[in-house]
Amino acid sequence: MSQFKINVNGSEHSVDVAPDMPLLWVLRDVLDLTGSKFGCGIGACGACTVLLDGSEQQSCQIPVSAVGHRKVTTIEGLSKDGNHPLQRAWIEHDVPQCGYCQAGQIMAGAALLKKNPHPTDADIDDVFASHICRCGTYQRIREAIKAAAGVAK
């Protein structure tokens, strides 16, 4: 075990864990931030997606020792009151079915809109080709992103 300092959702946390422990399990098991989900652990589904300095990162694919000073944002920290344009669009468009993949989808969408506030269908395809929704909410994901893009800063 080793000590690591990581910044999650704006707060500094000190964790004493194995250096190879993926960020996902630090978030879920140690910091009790269970919004980021485990879906495969091998970078194949996107359920664990968080932001690392604002960019999309599969948290199952980065060991805690590699996070360094970069700022981690999870679904819990995406907005104060759940008011991020994507969160509001997700509710309005009734995107979730089982909901399990949706934190990852929203975080990927947030990273996309940050880089590219008015994504085309092809831009959306590029990002979401690596995100699985087993319930098949794809149509509404696309609609919600487009709706949010209309209001995202």
Added chain:
Amino acid sequence: MRHLPTHSRSNQGGGGGGKVSNRLDISRRSFIQIVGGVGASLALASFSSLACADLGGAKAAKLKKGVVFAPNAFVKVDPDGLVTVSIIAPDAGQGSRTSLAMLVAEELDVDWHNIRVTQAPTDSAVYGNQGIGGSHTIVSLYQELREIGAATRAMLIAAAAKTWEVDPTTLKTAKGHVISADGKKSVAYGDLTAMAATMPLPTVKAELKKSEAFNLIGKGATRVDNPDVVTGRAKYGLDVKVPGMVYAVVARTPAFGASIKSFDDSATKKVPGVLEVVQIPSGVAVVGTNTWAALSGRQALKIDWEMGSNADLNSAKITEAMKAAVEPHPDMPAGSKSVEASLQFPYLAHATMEPLNAVADVQEGRCTIWTGSQQPTGHQKDVAGLLKIPVEQVTLNVMLLGGGFGRRLYDEYIIDAVNVSKAIKKPVKLMWTREDDMKHDNYRPACFCSFRGAVDGSGNPVGWSHQAIQAGMGGRPSINYDIANASNKGHTVRIGVPTGPWRSVENTLFNVANECFIDELAHASGKDPFEFRRALLKDDRLRKVLEVAAEKSDWSKPLPAGHGRGIACFHGYGSYAAHVIELSIEGNKIRLHKATCVVDCGIAVNPKGVEAQMQGACTDGLSTALRAEITIDKGGVVQDSWTDYRWMTLDAMPKVEVTILQGGDSPGGMGEVGYPSVAPAVANAVFAATGKRVRKFPIKVEELV
């Protein structure tokens, strides 16, 4: 071919897992008890996790002091006027927590934003059987939950009548208020709770609304769990943490029927955070202070396996066994043109997005479970049986399910957690990894369908013989088309691969095969596949969805070269569906352009939910038509994860257009009806584009004939 060894687990699983048609019965007796005998004293169980469709709604509760009116085990009205509905059906994404609450809210006349839902405790004495399967949730609770809402409303009216000293039959309700006959006086439900709690329980059933008066049913509501899902607050089984809890994963058999000869855990025990290693019936459990420690410890285990009787089993042998079970087809009428075809289907995994897991805390004489289960009452019984304790001593808390599709009708993962907790005397969260889940499912059976049919000189079908040979499960096909002397047979070969119900069960095979072969008969008769079907369909509602699908997809309009449209339909679970898929083929790549989906489920309680089910089932249909398959080698499953069990992703999806028709005045099931006509519409579209037929799923262009 019966020589292939049978795996002992066969189709049983646990918790009556094989029973798909379990109804959510609140028996007549228990309903009357609920309405007429339990009394206002019956407190509802835990309200700690309330969900509400409005963002921030759950915390907006002012918690005004006063009497809570809880006339039955399903509804309570608190002094704020907020109404909490207890949901007895687990929600695996089908939206039961939303649609069931709508039924109560409708008859109670409460605004949707004042509705909260909570998951009911698992208690068959109060709620009857709690489970989801066979698309029965809305169908079986449509009447009962409205009656419960209406009975609660009647008591609130009685309370107002008493306060105002008027005849209750003169009073009306709207938006959470009781209103006087002249409309001049109005009192909020929240201000009536104390008086309502003293009212006698109704002994006769209150009258239900006519459908013209519905405010919610048929109009739609957004999901009650959305605000929690989009903020990460929603709690699935895997998100549960209880004091003193440890984490476990199990090293499982590489082949079905394999067993442990011996294992060496010396390296495992050196992994930091590993606490214990225990052998349980399903394998070797590694327990750690966190998930990663348990996973790392499992990685370091050395297990010597006895591979067992399935060690040589592979997909080729299974296919051979299925083909060998085909019997000669009957002769077709003399002078007719006969057509033969076969279709081969792979095993499919459920692959729920949330891998299987459970938290179990076994203590002396009792046990508490937190998990996602499709059969809470059945699984509670299984745990009681395993621990040899009374069922009342097993508390099973139903969390949100990260997908079900039939997988969580079984409870091996719960049993694993109980076994480990019992062995180590601590609460434990037991998780299956994606790979565990992929390799140890109860799979949709592989199947081989063999057909012979015939058309006469005027292009009318005059013969039909279908033999469906499943590697597991069972059942016999039937057809929706009017063909004289149609023969439909089902056989099962017993193979050592465990099988179980998968969204729409045998219809994933039989209807898909039928709809492909009827297309071949249409082609043989020289007729348009839509017109050919339309002329032969026996059921008016089925014909209607087919016609609307043709119309919405511009069926008769010409397509560019290389494009093709395919059509198919399905009737089951009290509902009707039809699909048209438009695609094109470039080289060996199939590109999907448009999916036209039409459903008639009678009353669509929540049209948004119905549309979501159709979109989801369409995605499943496309995924299994084009991508996903489970294959067997050396007695075990070849696929590991999403990398080789490939599902649709957003970039590959066509535009999905859903049309909802109302062809009846009661709700039909929606969980499964949207699946069985998707894959055949794809296969038929492939034929339209290439002139070549699909003989094997998933479809590969290079395998067309």
